[in-house]
Amino acid sequence: xxxxxxxxxxxxxxxxxxxxxxxxxxxxxxxxxxxxxxxxxxxxxxxxxxxxxxxxxxxxxxxxxxxxxxxxxxxxxxxxxxxxxxxxxxxxxxxxxxxxxxxxxxxxxxxxxxxxxxxxxxxxxxxxxxxxxxxxxxxxxxxxxxxxxxxxxxxxxxxxxxxxxxxxxxxxxxxxxxxxxxxxxxxxxxxxxxxxxxxxxxxxxxxxxxxxxxxxxxxxxxxxxxxxxxxxxxxxxxxxxxxxxxxxxxxxxxxxxxxxxxxxxxxxxxxxxxxxxxxxxxxxxxxxxxxxxxxxxxxxxx
Amino acid sequence: xxxxxxxxxxxxxxxxxxxxxxxxxxxxxxxxxxxxxxxxxxxxxxxxxxxxxxxxxxxxxxxxxxxxxxxxxxxxxxxxxxxxxxxxxxxxxxxxxxxxxxxxxxxxxxxxxxxxxxxxxxxxxxxxxxxxxxxxxxxxxxxxxxxxxxxxxxxxxxxxxxxxxxxxxxxxxxxxxxxxxxxxxxxxxxxxxxxxxxxxxxxxxxxxxxxxxxxxxxxxxxxxxxxxxxxxxxxxxxxxxxxxxxxxxxxxxxxxxxxxxxxxxxxxxxxxxxxxxxxxxxxxxxxxxxxxxxxxxxxxxxxxxxxxxxxxx
Numbered sequence: 148x149x150x151x152x153x154x155x156x157x158x159x160x161x162x163x164x165x166x167x168x169x170x171x172x173x174x175x176x177x178x179x180x181x182x183x184x185x186x187x188x189x190x191x192x193x194x195x196x197x198x199x200x201x202x203x204x205x206x207x208x209x210x211x212x213x214x215x216x217x218x219x220x221x222x223x224x225x226x227x228x229x230x231x232x233x234x235x236x237x238x239x240x241x242x243x244x245x246x247x248x249x250x251x252x253x254x255x256x257x258x259x260x261x262x263x264x265x266x267x268x269x270x271x272x273x274x275x276x277x278x279x280x281x282x283x284x285x286x287x288x289x290x291x292x293x294x295x296x297x298x299x300x301x302x303x304x305x306x307x308x309x310x311x312x313x314x315x316x317x318x319x320x321x322x323x324x325x326x327x328x329x330x331x332x333x334x335x336x337x338x339x340x341x342x343x344x345x346x347x348x349x350x351x352x353x354x355x356x357x358x359x360x361x362x363x364x365x366x367x368x369x370x371x372x373x374x375x376x377x378x379x380x381x382x383x384x385x386x387x388x389x390x391x392x393x394x395x396x397x398x399x400x401x402x403x404x405x406x407x408x409x410x411x412x413x414x415x416x417x418x419x420x421x422x423x424x425x426x427x428x429x430x431x432x433x434x435x436x437x438x439x440x441x442x443x444x445x446x447x448x449x
Numbered sequence: 450x451x452x453x454x455x456x457x458x459x460x461x462x463x464x465x466x467x468x469x470x471x472x473x474x475x476x477x478x479x480x481x482x483x484x485x486x487x488x489x490x491x492x493x494x495x496x497x498x499x500x501x502x503x504x505x506x507x508x509x510x511x512x513x514x515x516x517x518x519x520x521x522x523x524x525x526x527x528x529x530x531x532x533x534x535x536x537x538x539x540x541x542x543x544x545x546x547x548x549x550x551x552x553x554x555x556x557x558x559x560x561x562x563x564x565x566x567x568x569x570x571x572x573x574x575x576x577x578x579x580x581x582x583x584x585x586x587x588x589x590x591x592x593x594x595x596x597x598x599x600x601x602x603x604x605x606x607x608x609x610x611x612x613x614x615x616x617x618x619x620x621x622x623x624x625x626x627x628x629x630x631x632x633x634x635x636x637x638x639x640x641x642x643x644x645x646x647x648x649x650x651x652x653x654x655x656x657x658x659x660x661x662x663x664x665x666x667x668x669x670x671x672x673x674x675x676x677x678x679x680x681x682x683x684x685x686x687x688x689x690x691x692x693x694x695x696x697x698x699x700x701x702x703x704x705x706x707x708x709x710x711x712x713x714x715x716x717x718x719x720x721x722x723x724x725x726x727x728x729x730x731x732x733x734x735x736x737x738x739x740x741x742x743x744x745x746x747x748x749x750x751x752x753x754x755x756x757x758x759x760x761x762x
Binding site (some may be wrong): 184282283285286289290291293294295297298299300301302303304374378381382385386387388401405408409412415416419422423426427430431434 | 463464467468470471475478479480591592594596597599600603606607611694695699702705706716717719720721723725728729731732735736739740743
């Protein structure tokens with residue numbers, strides 16, 4: 148008797164623990180039919196992340212292993228996408244490249260969202276700070292972001308921390324603007340006022356009431372921003388000012404394949420294809436999520 | 450009208466001051482002594498003599514606190530002295546003056562191409578919502594947004610320069626050298642303006658005055674071209690203006706790929722060689738262009754659309 152009860156209890160709690168997953172699976176079946184583009188985007192993004200995480204198991208070769216007798220080989224069984232000017236396996240370099248590009252893009256996006264949210268929440272909540280902080284974002288938005296990024300990389304030299312910083316400094320202002328706007332609209336709503344009446348401190352109200360409610364629009368821009376960061380990172384690499392070789396990175400691979408475009412176009416094209424797939428997935432997710440949240444507005448227009 | 454323009458110009462002053470601080474800070478952050486950086490270019494030597502460095506430090510006020518340094522830097526900039534290029538030994542102003550018209554032509558061309566494609570397609574998609582063309586433009590714009598401009602440039606080089614041999618690969622010796630780069634830049638821009646045109650058109654067509662125009666017996670074509678388009682264009686013009694400013698800075702990668710001697714390439718080269726004075730000059734020019742284009746858009750919008758005037762004044 149005791150055993151059966153325990154078993155039942157374990158099963159119940161197991162079911163409860165997995166309930167959210169069943170829920171997601173259940174709704175996702177409906178979502179596939181309703182929003183196929185969203186599902187395609189999510190599928191590509193998941194696939195990309197899996198490729199990055201399991202790169203050592205998927206890649207057929209070491210990305211930096213040179214074999215000079217195999218230079219500029221066409222696609223074959225051993226080298227599915229051929230080899231580059233040093234006889235390195237292009238496919239392996241692209242697979243390992245996803246680790247670099249994704250890691251830098253994700254870290255930058257987290258930093259940018261963190262700074263932008265904090266600035267935006269405080270600017271929206273405290274009117275005294277608002278003018279100052281918003282003039283500051285005005286100035287940041289007056290520079291095309293790639294200009295600031297390139298200037299910082301040029302001054303400080305290309306390294307991973309510099310690149311992350313150079314991408315983050317011009318990036319946060321947009322998030323601050325959105326967070327400020329949602330804070331302004333939430334600040335005088337009933338639930339915030341009742342929390343204040345109950346004696347909640349400003350900090351508590353900002354982080355427990357306003358923050359969760361302003362996350363949705365921020366996440367949506369962050370998804371689109373993630374794709375934008377991938378393009379910026381690749382752009383820097385393409386200019387030779389990104390993550391330095393021999394570390395495999397998509398933009399750098401594209402740049403290095405450029406002189407051999409006629410002879411071995413797959414080097415540049417396959418790295419480019421990975422960038423496009425990734426950005427396509429974030430664009431699909433971002434625009435579909437926006438349409439779900441606000442059907443009247445059109446996608447992608449920021 | 451004039452009071453609005455004056456007000457709007459006055460509003461740019463704090464932003465301009467902010468920009469000057471940021472650009473000045475670039476020099477402060479750069480590793481190495483600014484006096485040495487400056488002297489290397491002027492004296493054409495890797496290790497300038499100590500006396501010259503000491504004299505330059507005093508001339509640039511580097512021994513004074515930062516606000517005096519800023520003041521003297523600002524005076525120099527306002528009098529048109531942006532230092533000298535370490536690479537070419539020419540003055541930064543001269544370098545920028547040479548590159549600016551090239552970028553201006555390239556971005557105007559890209560803008561023109563994008564208008565020709567985006568606006569008619571956007572109008573069609575907005576007028577015939579949920580039709581085949583509407584879905585087609587939506588898919589096209591998502592794809593167009595997802596392809597980096599330099600990838601389009603590379604595809605263009607492969608198709609038209611390597612295989613078909615119709616267009617030159619790189620360099621700038623005539624108009625035909627700008628066709629591929631301008632197209633590459635136009636794709637991403639058209640993707641957004643097309644959808645914006647569609648949304649804006651769809652929204653305007655819902656309005657009362659359009660129904661009135663139809664009820665008066667005007668043809669569909671007349672309603673769209675004479676009544677709807679004028680209002681539907683407003684957000685598109687705003688966006689395209691901003692985009693024009695972004696193009697100046699955004700053409701960096703394309704200009705480098707096609708070896709076009711414009712501002713973007715100048716900036717990339719100065720960043721690669723740590724030519725700080727030219728880099729600083731380029732950042733300043735990009736920011737100024739952006740601010741003045743925004744000023745222009747606001748004034749055009751004010752003149753075009755009387756509805757927003759009450760709020761602004």
